[in-house]
Each structure stands twice: as structure tokens, then as C-alpha cells.
Amino acid sequence: xxxxxxxxxxxxxxxxxxxxxxxxxxxxxxxxxxxxxxxxxxxxxxxxxxxxxxxxxxxxxxxxxxxxxxxxxxxxxxxxxxxxxxxxxxxxxxxxxxxxxxxxxxxxxxxxxxxxxxxxxxxxxxxxxxxxxxxxxxxxxxxxxxxxxxxxxxxxxxxxxxxxxxxxxxxxxxxxxxxxxxxxxxxxxxxxxxxxxxxxxxxxxxxxxxxxxxxxxxxxxxxxxxxxxxxxxxxxxxxxxxxxxxxxxxxxxxxxxxxxxxxxxxxxxxxxxxxxxxxxxxxxxxxxxxxxxxxxxxxxxxxxxxxxxxxxxxxxxxxxxxxxxxxxxxxxxxxxxxxxxxxxxxxxxxxxxxxxxxxxxxxxxxxxxxxxxxxxxxxxxxxxxxxxxxxxxxxxxxxxxxxxxxxxxxxxxxxxxxxxxxxxxxxxxxxxxxxxxxxxxxx
Amino acid sequence: xxxxxxxxxxxxxxxxxxxxxxxxxxxxxxxxxxxxxxxxxxxxxxxxxxxxxxxxxxxxxxxxxxxxxxxxxxxxxxxxxxxxxxxxxxxxxxxxxxxxxxxxxxxxxxxxxxxxxxxxxxxxxxxxxxxxxxxxxxxxxxxxxxxxxxxxxxxxxxxxxxxxxxxxxxxxxxxxxxxxxxxxxxxxxxxxxxxxxxxxxxxxxxxxxxxxxxxxxxxxxxxxxxxxxxxxxxxxxxxxxxxxxxxxxxxxxxx
Numbered sequence: 001x002x003x004x005x006x007x008x009x010x011x012x013x014x015x016x017x018x019x020x021x022x023x024x025x026x027x028x029x030x031x032x033x034x035x036x037x038x039x040x041x042x043x044x045x046x047x048x049x050x051x052x053x054x055x056x057x058x059x060x061x062x063x064x065x066x067x068x069x070x071x072x073x074x075x076x077x078x079x080x081x082x083x084x085x086x087x088x089x090x091x092x093x094x095x096x097x098x099x100x101x102x103x104x105x106x107x108x109x110x111x112x113x114x115x116x117x118x119x120x121x122x123x124x125x126x127x128x129x130x131x132x133x134x135x136x137x138x139x140x141x142x143x144x145x146x147x148x149x150x151x152x153x154x155x156x157x158x159x160x161x162x163x164x165x166x167x168x169x170x171x172x173x174x175x176x177x178x179x180x181x182x183x184x185x186x187x188x189x190x191x192x193x194x195x196x197x198x199x200x201x202x203x204x205x206x207x208x209x210x211x212x213x214x215x216x217x218x219x220x221x222x223x224x225x226x227x228x229x230x231x232x233x234x235x236x237x238x239x240x241x242x243x244x245x246x247x248x249x250x251x252x253x254x255x256x257x258x259x260x261x262x263x264x265x266x267x268x269x270x271x272x273x274x275x276x277x278x279x280x281x282x283x284x285x286x287x288x289x290x291x292x293x294x295x296x297x298x299x300x301x302x303x304x305x306x307x308x309x310x311x312x313x314x315x316x317x318x319x320x321x322x323x324x325x326x327x328x329x330x331x332x333x334x335x336x337x338x339x340x341x342x343x344x345x346x347x348x349x350x351x352x353x354x355x356x357x358x359x360x361x362x363x364x365x366x367x368x369x370x371x372x373x374x375x376x377x378x379x380x381x382x383x384x385x386x387x388x389x390x391x392x393x394x395x396x397x398x399x400x401x402x403x404x405x406x407x408x409x410x411x412x413x414x415x416x417x418x419x420x421x422x423x424x425x426x427x428x429x430x431x432x433x434x435x436x437x438x439x440x441x442x443x
Numbered sequence: 444x445x446x447x448x449x450x451x452x453x454x455x456x457x458x459x460x461x462x463x464x465x466x467x468x469x470x471x472x473x474x475x476x477x478x479x480x481x482x483x484x485x486x487x488x489x490x491x492x493x494x495x496x497x498x499x500x501x502x503x504x505x506x507x508x509x510x511x512x513x514x515x516x517x518x519x520x521x522x523x524x525x526x527x528x529x530x531x532x533x534x535x536x537x538x539x540x541x542x543x544x545x546x547x548x549x550x551x552x553x554x555x556x557x558x559x560x561x562x563x564x565x566x567x568x569x570x571x572x573x574x575x576x577x578x579x580x581x582x583x584x585x586x587x588x589x590x591x592x593x594x595x596x597x598x599x600x601x602x603x604x605x606x607x608x609x610x611x612x613x614x615x616x617x618x619x620x621x622x623x624x625x626x627x628x629x630x631x632x633x634x635x636x637x638x639x640x641x642x643x644x645x646x647x648x649x650x651x652x653x654x655x656x657x658x659x660x661x662x663x664x665x666x667x668x669x670x671x672x673x674x675x676x677x678x679x680x681x682x683x684x685x686x687x688x689x690x691x692x693x694x695x696x697x698x
Contacts, residue, residue: 378498381554382550391542
């Protein structure tokens with residue numbers, strides 16, 4: 001069936017595809033299915049989809065992905081952390097408690113921690129009225145649930161999600177993460193495809209970061225050139241919470257990420273960073289929305305990218321300061337370098353401010369590589385190729401250098417540089433690079 | 444080094460930007476160990492000459508030739524010229540966001556070493572060299588981990604040019620208006636740096652608008668450039684004469 005048909009026929013199709021769920025989730029799904037059919041497949045007449053091309057996926061025939069076997073998962077992990085392997089967005093192992101963290105499939109969580117799931121599930125995703133959120137809510141058959149109870153302290157989680165692209169599949173990942181007050185959580189997430197077929201993926205993530213908690217997340221997506229992932233991430237930051245998100249859409253036909261950060265507590269700090277480098281006919285699409293709803297909160301958006309070939313990069317950054325959210329500091333910066341005549345970047349800032357005592361700024365630049373700087377370096381004996389590379393590496397490092405963890409910084413630098421050098425192949429490369437990292441850690 | 448072989452030999456050099464001819468027949472010979480100064484009012488082609496020699500894009504050489512150490516300079520890419528030993532101290536040093544001074548200098552030094560068949564410099568040796576030259580030029584320590592020229596003051600940018608000159612030890616250094624925008628202390632520091640770098644086997648071409656730099660870097664020869672040509676050459680006293688009489692009068696005497 002065509003991907004678009006799953007949208008139009010959602011109310012009829014979902015009951016057989018989405019698994020068995022308690023009534024409160026069934027109801028949410030039922031409503032989402034109706035909304036999906038009503039809104040239909042995303043189209044260019046919608047402001048949010050005006051510049052994103054879904055042509056390659058709209059009429060592609062895809063089957064729903066299940067729990068695929070036989071994917072070589074390699075070793076995608078670093079070491080001392082809670083490891084979560086997933087296939088097509090679903091954790092492989094049953095429920096576990098490790099280092100105080102309770103995690104496993106969402107379908108298990110509704111059995112073990114029903115009150116918690118009912119309290120938090122779907123509470124944030126209504127921030128977006130985009131059909132992809134409805135679509136994902138309709139069809140997800142399972143997902144990842146992570147609960148970090150009070151008193152856990154510092155913990156690191158690493159997940160790796162292998163996408164089966166040996167055949168044309170659609171997959172719909174779902175995550176619910178609850179971080180109770182005062183904990184420090186670092187979560188890394190690797191997505192990678194295996195196989196050359198097209199895949200059409202969606203993911204909806206809801207993250208609750210409670211009072212005084214620290215939550216840092218790092219994402220890398222490494223798909224083949226014909227796969228798409230549309231990911232919506234919703235984050236709620238309570239009083240004095242600290243949230244850092246780093247995203248590196250490395251390779252994929254379409255990598256679209258929406259982040260909705262809802263700052264509900266005073267003095268919360270949210271830093272969102274991203275670096276993209278689409279090549280060929282790839283598209284990256286970052287849609288960032290930060291809502292300040294409390295006094296004295298801070299947010300910073302830093303997104304940069306290199307666009308080559310016929311690739312396209314979209315950035316849409318929004319800052320909303322709600323009435324009463326005084327002493328808000330909110331910043332946004334988007335910089336693009338076009339490396340070819342056919343590369344395109346569209347950058348759109350949007351500030352909506354309903355409080356008077358605030359400090360907000362945004363800036364956006366798009367241009368080609370500075371010829372004067374290239375000449376300057378060549379005048380010092382550095383070849384054109386090496387000078388260009390130094391500049392591109394340097395440009396990327398302005399984001400990568402913000403990563404507080406040294407090993408993650410190194411790993412990301414290696415991946416991004418490989419992408420810049422045209423040396424990053426889809427799939428397994430990301431694991432090979434990570435293994436190298438393991439070696440260097442044991443030196 | 445043999446006094447008979449010029450380090451730089453410019454013969455009847457003509458160069459244009461688009462349809463506009465800027466250099467209209469420049470002749471100049473510089474031997475190892477010499478310091479030459481080119482003076483002249485704005486818009487006479489001094490900086491164009493520097494850029495044409497360094498190989499900047501946008502200039503078309505329409506006639507003439509340039510030999511550097513006996514090799515055809517104009518056929519070389521800008522980086523080859525640098526590797527052969529030609530250095531340009533920029534009038535307006537360029538900011539390079541994201542590229543740190545150390546990475547930049549390491550890349551430049553390693554490129555030079557590779558060109559001469561040597562191994563890359565060892566990190567310890569590099570750091571020692573960096574500190575030594577930094578102290579010699581009086582460049583603040585804090586600049587080391589910054590991006591190239593980013594957030595540098597005007598004086599620091601010029602000093603940074605001389606620092607790079609000290610690091611790379613070229614055969615011919617062209618100083619394009621290195622004195623512009625410098626106060627007297629900075630000027631003296633820059634000049635001192637240059638004087639320390641003088642050797643029997645290298646040479647300097649100092650492009651300046653004013654005579655004051657030449658009080659500190661004393662030239663062997665002074666050339667006056669006017670309307671795309673060197674109209675008069677002499678020793679260091681020519682610079683003083685120029686200061687007294689002004690460009691217009693000197694140019695008229697030669698017309």
C-alpha cells in the first residue's frame with residue numbers, strides 16, 4: 001500500500017496494526033486516526049510543509065515494519081551506560097531496571113506502571129497539530145519507555161535503533177521519558193538503516209524534565225539516501241531544569257525534526273543545537289519551537305549547516321514568550337553555507353513576544369564559503385582543498401565544540417568530518433566509527 | 444647566496460581588473476638580503492602589485508613576467524607561491540571563524556614541511572616554536588586558542604601577520620601597508636619584529652604610504668609608484684625627499 005493511503009485510510013487500518021492498548025491509549029489512537037484521515041497526507045499548501053518535498057515517499061509502496069530479525073547490530077555503544085537496542089523503534093529486550101532506571105517497551109510500561117503512563121502519555125504531543133503527530137499516534141505498535149525515579153542521581157542511557165531497509169517499510173517509533181526531580185540524565189540515540197530500500201519513518205518523543213533535573217540528549221541519524229524520518233520531539237522543562245539537545249542529521253533522503261520545548265518552570269534553561277550537511281538530493285528540515293511560560297527562563301537555539309549538491313536545508317525557528325514570562329532570555333542563530341550553485345537553504349525565524357521585560361534575538365546567515373579566507377590560507381601555503389576543509393571543519397566545530405562530553409564530541413567530530421569529506425557510507429559506518437571509539441577509550 | 448641571481452625579478456608587468464589596467468609596466472629586481480620600499484599615493488597600484496604577486500583571483504596579467512628564484516611565479520597557484528617562499532602580510536587580515544590560530548599555523552607549517560620532503564612538526568616542537576615567536580612579536584597568549592583574526596584589535600591583527608611571517612620564515616615578505624592603523628608603539632614593535640627576521644638570504648618588500656615606517660625598517664632601495672609604474676628609484680633618502688616635496692612634485696619631475 002502507498003504511504004499516503006495509510007493516512008487516508010487510518011480509521012479503518014489502525015486497529016489491526018497498532019497492537020492492544022488500555023482504554024485511555026485506545027481512545028487517543030482512535031481520535032488520532034480520525035484526525036489523520038481528516039488532515040490527510042502533508043501537502044505544500046500547509047505553511048509547515050511548503051518547502052519540504054515528500055514526493056519520493058508519498059506514493060511509495062511500504063509495508064508496516066515488524067520486529068525484524070537478522071539485522072547485524074554491531075556494537076553501537078560506548079561502554080559504561082544503560083544500553084537499549086531497538087529495531088524499527090521497538091526495544092529488543094524485555095523490561096529492565098538498571099542503575100535505578102526502569103525501562104523497556106511501552107506495552108510493558110502500561111502493565112507495570114499504568115498510573116505513570118496514564119499521567120504522562122500524550123500530554124505534550126498536543127502542542128503540535130501536525131498530521132505526522134496524529135499519524136504516529138495512530139499507528140505506533142510499541143515504543144520505548146524510560147522512567148528515572150527520584151533519587152537515581154546521574155545516569156547515562158544509550159539507545160541504538162536499527163531500521164530495516166532491506167525492503168520498503170514504514171515504521172513509527174514512540175518514546176516516553178520521565179525524569180524525576182534532581183536527576184542528571186544523559187541520553188544518546190543512534191538511528192541507522194540497514195539495506196538499500198526506501199523507508200518511511202515517524203517518531204514522536206515526549207520528555208518530561210522535572211524540577212532541578214538535567215537532561216542532555218544527543219542524536220545522530222545515519223540512513224540510506226532514500227529513507228525519510230520525520231521526528232517530533234516534545235520536551236517539558238520544569239522549574240530550574242536544564243535541557244541540552246544536540247542533533248546531527250548525518251545522512252538520509254529526508255531528515256525532518258521538530259522540537260517543541262515547553263518551558264513551564266521558572267529559571268529553566270534549554271539549549272538546542274544542530275548541525276546538518278545534506279548532499280546529493282537530500283533534505284534536512286529543522287523546525288524548532290521554544291515556548292517560554294515562566295519567569296527568568298533561558299533558551300538558545302544554534303543550528304548550522306553545510307549544503308552541497310542539489311540538497312536542501314530548511315530551518316524554521318520559533319520563540320514564543322507567553323504573557324507574564326518576564327526576564328526571559330531567548331536566542332536563536334542559524335548559519336548556512338552553500339557549497340554548490342544548486343544547493344538551497346531556507347531560514348525562517350519567528351518571534352512572538354507577549355511580555356515586556358525580555359531579551360530576545362535571532363540571526364540568520366546564508367552564503368558561500370568565504371573566498372577571501374580561502375586565499376588568505378592559501379597564501380600561507382595551505383592547499384585550496386586543505387583550506388576549504390579547515391574552514392568546513394571549523395564551521396561544524398562551532399556546534400560540535402558545544403558538546404560537554406569529550407568522547408561524544410570526538411565521536412561526533414569524526415562522523416561529521418567523514419560526512420564533509422564524502423567518506424561516510426550509510427549504515428554500518430556509524431558502528432565502525434563507534435568501535436574505533438571503543439578502542440581509543442581503552443588505550 | 445649569489446648576488447647575481449635576483450630573488451624576485453619583475454619584467455614589464457601589466458595587470459588589469461576587468462577592463463581597467465592597473466599595472467602598466469612594472470620593472471623591479473630584488474636580491475637576497477635587500478629591503479625595498481614601494482611608496483606612492485593611494486590608487487597607484489601598490490596593493491595590486493602585492494596581490495598579483497601573491498596570486499589573488501580577479502587580476503589578469505596582460506603582459507610581462509615574474510621570476511621568483513628563477514621560476515615562473517605567475518604560473519603557480521597561490522599556495523605554491525607561498526611554499527616557494529613568498530609571503531604577503533595583508534593590509535586587511537581576514538577573519539576565519541571556526542579555525543583556531545594553532546590549527547591554522549600547524550597546517551601552514553606542515554604544508555611547508557611536506558613541500559620540502561619533511562615530516563609534520565611534532566606537537567611539542569610546534570608549541571615551543573609558537574611560544575618563542577609569539578613572545579618575540581609580543582602577541583598576547585590569549586590569542587592562541589582564538590579563531591584566526593576573530594575579535595583581534597587592529598594592532599593585534601597586524602602583529603599577527605608578522606607573527607606568521609616569523610613562523611613561516613619566507614624568502615620574500617611583502618608587507619602591504621603593515622603600518623596603517625598602528626600607533627607608534629605598535630609600529631615600533633612590528634618594525635622590530637621585521638628587523639629581527641632579516642637575514643642575508645631573505646628579502647623584504649615594504650609597501651607603504653608614509654615615510655614613518657621606514658624610520659624603523661630602513662630600506663636599501665625606495666621606489667616611487669605612480670599610475671601603475673615605478674617612476675623613480677633611489678636609496679633611503681628618496682623617502683625623505685618624498686616626504687618633503689610630496690608625490691605630485693616628484694612624479695612631475697619624472698614625467
